[in-house]
Amino acid sequence: MGYMSKVLLSAASGAAMLLGGQLGPVQAQDGKDANFVPLFTYRTGPFSGSGIPIANGMRDYLEMLNQRDGGVGGAKIVIEECETGYDTKKGLECYEAVKGRNPVMVNPWSTGITLPLIPRAAVDKIPVLSMAYGLSASADGQTFPWIFNPPNTYWDGLSVIVKHIADELGGLDKLKGKKIGYIYLDAGFGKEPIPMFEQFAKDLGFELKLYPVAATDMQNQSSQWLGVRRDKPDYMVMYGWGALNPTAIKEATRINYPMNRFISIWWPSEDDARSAGAGAKGFRELNWHGVGTDFPVLKDIQKHVVDKGLSKVAKGKEGEVLYNRGVYNSMLIAEGIRNAQKLTGKKAVTGEDVRRGLEAINLTPERLKELGMEGFTDPLKLGCADHNGHGAAFVQEWDGEKYVKIGGPIKPMEDKVGPVAAAAAKDYVEKNAGWPKRSEACDSK
Amino acid sequence: MLYRETGQFKTSYKADMAVFPIRQDRIGLAIILLLAFVAMPLFGGGFLLSAVMIPLLVFALAALGLNLLTGYTGQLSLGTAGFMGVGAYACYKLTTFFPEVNLIVWILASGFFSAAVGVVFGLPSLRIKGFYLAVATLAAQFFLQWCFIRIPWLYNNNVSGAIEAPVRTLFGMPITGPHATPELRYLVVLSIVALLTWIASNLVHGRIGRSWMAVRDMDIAAELMGIRLLPTKLLAFAVSSFYCGVAGALMVFLWYGSAEPEVFSISQSFLILFMVIIGGLGSLIGSFLGAALIYGLPIVLKSLFPMLGLSVGAATVEHITFMVVGAMIIGFLIVEPHGLASIWRTIKQKLRVWPFPY
Numbered sequence: 001m002g003y004m005s006k007v008l009l010s011a012a013s014g015a016a017m018l019l020g021g022q023l024g025p026v027q028a029q030d031g032k033d034a035n036f037v038p039l040f041t042y043r044t045g046p047f048s049g050s051g052i053p054i055a056n057g058m059r060d061y062l063e064m065l066n067q068r069d070g071g072v073g074g075a076k077i078v079i080e081e082c083e084t085g086y087d088t089k090k091g092l093e094c095y096e097a098v099k100g101r102n103p104v105m106v107n108p109w110s111t112g113i114t115l116p117l118i119p120r121a122a123v124d125k126i127p128v129l130s131m132a133y134g135l136s137a138s139a140d141g142q143t144f145p146w147i148f149n150p151p152n153t154y155w156d157g158l159s160v161i162v163k164h165i166a167d168e169l170g171g172l173d174k175l176k177g178k179k180i181g182y183i184y185l186d187a188g189f190g191k192e193p194i195p196m197f198e199q200f201a202k203d204l205g206f207e208l209k210l211y212p213v214a215a216t217d218m219q220n221q222s223s224q225w226l227g228v229r230r231d232k233p234d235y236m237v238m239y240g241w242g243a244l245n246p247t248a249i250k251e252a253t254r255i256n257y258p259m260n261r262f263i264s265i266w267w268p269s270e271d272d273a274r275s276a277g278a279g280a281k282g283f284r285e286l287n288w289h290g291v292g293t294d295f296p297v298l299k300d301i302q303k304h305v306v307d308k309g310l311s312k313v314a315k316g317k318e319g320e321v322l323y324n325r326g327v328y329n330s331m332l333i334a335e336g337i338r339n340a341q342k343l344t345g346k347k348a349v350t351g352e353d354v355r356r357g358l359e360a361i362n363l364t365p366e367r368l369k370e371l372g373m374e375g376f377t378d379p380l381k382l383g384c385a386d387h388n389g390h391g392a393a394f395v396q397e398w399d400g401e402k403y404v405k406i407g408g409p410i411k412p413m414e415d416k417v418g419p420v421a422a423a424a425a426k427d428y429v430e431k432n433a434g435w436p437k438r439s440e441a442c443d444s445k
Numbered sequence: 446m447l448y449r450e451t452g453q454f455k456t457s458y459k460a461d462m463a464v465f466p467i468r469q470d471r472i473g474l475a476i477i478l479l480l481a482f483v484a485m486p487l488f489g490g491g492f493l494l495s496a497v498m499i500p501l502l503v504f505a506l507a508a509l510g511l512n513l514l515t516g517y518t519g520q521l522s523l524g525t526a527g528f529m530g531v532g533a534y535a536c537y538k539l540t541t542f543f544p545e546v547n548l549i550v551w552i553l554a555s556g557f558f559s560a561a562v563g564v565v566f567g568l569p570s571l572r573i574k575g576f577y578l579a580v581a582t583l584a585a586q587f588f589l590q591w592c593f594i595r596i597p598w599l600y601n602n603n604v605s606g607a608i609e610a611p612v613r614t615l616f617g618m619p620i621t622g623p624h625a626t627p628e629l630r631y632l633v634v635l636s637i638v639a640l641l642t643w644i645a646s647n648l649v650h651g652r653i654g655r656s657w658m659a660v661r662d663m664d665i666a667a668e669l670m671g672i673r674l675l676p677t678k679l680l681a682f683a684v685s686s687f688y689c690g691v692a693g694a695l696m697v698f699l700w701y702g703s704a705e706p707e708v709f710s711i712s713q714s715f716l717i718l719f720m721v722i723i724g725g726l727g728s729l730i731g732s733f734l735g736a737a738l739i740y741g742l743p744i745v746l747k748s749l750f751p752m753l754g755l756s757v758g759a760a761t762v763e764h765i766t767f768m769v770v771g772a773m774i775i776g777f778l779i780v781e782p783h784g785l786a787s788i789w790r791t792i793k794q795k796l797r798v799w800p801f802p803y
Contacts, residue, residue, distance in 0.1 A: 043760030083763045092496070097496065099491075118703075119609075119622060122623065137604065187606065187706070188605045195604070214594070216710065
């Protein structure tokens with residue numbers, strides 16, 4: 001019985017040992033200083049529609065820094081993609097594969113992969129950058145010194161959406177008696193805002209209708225939209241990912257739901273709206289950074305990466321929402337490294353240095369201009385307590401070809417979101433008895 | 446050659462019916478256990494232990510559970526991941542209710558919860574067979590996953606909707622949580638898997654296993670010989686679910702560290718079914734071989750290309766893995782329907798009579 005199995009096991013493990021042998025700390029080929037940035041990406045599987053543009057954007061920005069400036073602060077960036085397929089077990093395998101090679105940080109790009117990494121980050125000394133996803137409570141830097149999720153959380157996003165609806169109606173008090181539908185991915189990500197949403201419904205007097213979509217049923221939402229047709233909500237709010245988004249937009253056009261009352265969190269891409277045809281015109285979503293290539297940073301990427309054939313991005317896809325989101329993510333990576341270099345005086349930095357570097361992120365308007373991101377995004381300042389920034393978001397509308405920004409930045413309702421976030425962080429600590437108190441020193445007072 | 450039984454005479458019925466009648470097999474098993482228990486933790490290293498060996502053992506245990514049901518009793522099940530989930534959530538609830546009890550007790554106890562759920566969903570197996578039973582177990586899969594998402598009590602009302610393994614210790618050393626060493630986690634998993642494999646071996650070689658196989662081969666004939674179908678089938682469901690449940694608890698507590706309901710999705714069930722099919726239906730070694738092949742192959746492929754000096758994109762490797770595994774499943778179904786285990790049996794037989802070809 002177990003006999004042969006184990007022969008094969010040991011053979012396989014012997015082979016793996018051989019393979020493991022060649023994994024050492026990363027250095028640039030010419031032996032100079034380098035910083036290793038592993039990118040957990042998913043170009044395969046049911047979520048690849050969202051994963052591919054993000055992967056391209058992240059990679060291309062870092063590659064652009066390598067090509068244009070020779071890396072960050074004179075140290076090349078060693079970029080390595082690891083395919084997760086949005087699958088937690090593959091993500092963990094990726095993490096185990098890179099963690100011994102002095103990565104400056106990890107970007108899991110999946111809430112399911114982020115959660116197991118949260119307790120490990122402090123032990124392995126590898127910061128986790130889960131940009132506007134993951135555990136919303138991890139915005140609290142005093143409790144989660146190693147986790148960063150700027151520039152805003154899903155709760156912030158929800159409060160911005162509610163504010164936007166109120167603005168359209170002419171004030172928060174006008175929400176009374178309205179009906180708002182919420183269609184969401186029935187997983188941690190989509191369910192997280194519900195308690196907050198219910199609180200808003202109670203405080204502001206609107207009725208909340210829930211339309212959960214199971215991950216296995218993302219492409220079959222007819223029953224949910226039948227419900228929408230019956231309930232006739234005044235507004236629809238969506239928290240979706242992967243195939244959920246295009247399907248929902250398509251179904252909304254099919255029942256002639258007024259698209260300018262259909263508002264999503266920041267994940268739908270151009271392709272998601274485009275596939276629904278002309279009827280999708282007017283569809284709205286949140287965003288916190290520019291779309292299109294009309295920014296110096298995007299021009300540089302085109303010049304140094306895309307035109308040289310170093311990118312995997314399809315022609316004309318650079319500048320799309322999720323591509324630019326990848327660029328934004330990588331800009332944070334590079335800023336974290338740069339700050340770490342400044343703080344330590346070293347060129348090749350470690351995860352511990354970059355954790356301090358991320359806490360020191362301060363994207364002033366001047367800094368954004370230097371980065372070629374003037375008008376691309378709002379200023380952002382992180383600190384030891386605030387790992388998020390709780391920045392403003394704006395609403396953009398699909399005009400049939402591209403997303404157009406409508407209206408100015410809307411600040412999250414800090415008074416409503418703050419207590420919920422604090423309670424969630426406290427709850428996490430309570431449930432994980434023995435959660436360590438922050439022992440990491442704080443650079444910025 | 447080395448592997449031959451010349452001169453090994455069986456003088457008792459017991460010796461003749463032993464699980465390992467040939468001395469070389471017993472020596473080999475001892476060497477392998479020694480390697481697994483001593484050499485591997487000493488020389489294995491973090492990546493090998495936590496990203497290869499622990500997952501492999503967990504999947505092997507789940508595959509073994511499914512094999513008892515599908516391979517030995519002939520009841521096709523697609524609910525494996527759901528039963529694993531029951532084990533994981535039961536263990537989570539138990540250890541958060543009673544944190545002072547050792548986690549290993551709860552891991553094993555959670556198997557009983559899974560077994561109970563398995564029996565309930567096994568009830569239709571008396572009336573329906575084959576594809577129809579597969580559909581009934583598919584219902585179990587969807588229903589259980591729905592529960593994991595929809596019943597907040599199961600995950601202690603966590604905002605994230607996921608279960609997180611709290612820190613638990615064994616002899617004062619942490620076995621879960623971030624401070625647990627890969628070596629210790631590996632040894633715990635290995636001990637549980639070895640123990641359960643030994644029990645499974647005794648089950649299938651005894652009266653219970655024979656009645657399972659009788660039901661598998663022809664249930665009417667089995668009934669005429671006095672095997673009561675319903676208890677036999679339900680026992681198979683219970684034992685199988687027990688194994689899957691323990692595998693699920695091991696998965697969340699000693700491997701993942703935390704899990705969303707999505708982990709226990711239908712694709713996981715299929716993955717384990719493929720392991721059983723490729724490894725060999727109705728074979729305990731097959732479960733290990735299948736898990737090693739299906740889980741290990743992508744990892745080997747991933748490191749193979751850089752070793753050969755080829756720069757292949759991470760996504761391309763993934764596509765290649767899909768194609769290779771898909772081709773292998775079809776290939777095995779055509780060429781060797783009894784899986785890797787059958788190939789191993791053939792090799793062994795050839796070695797025994799070597800150099801003669803009969």
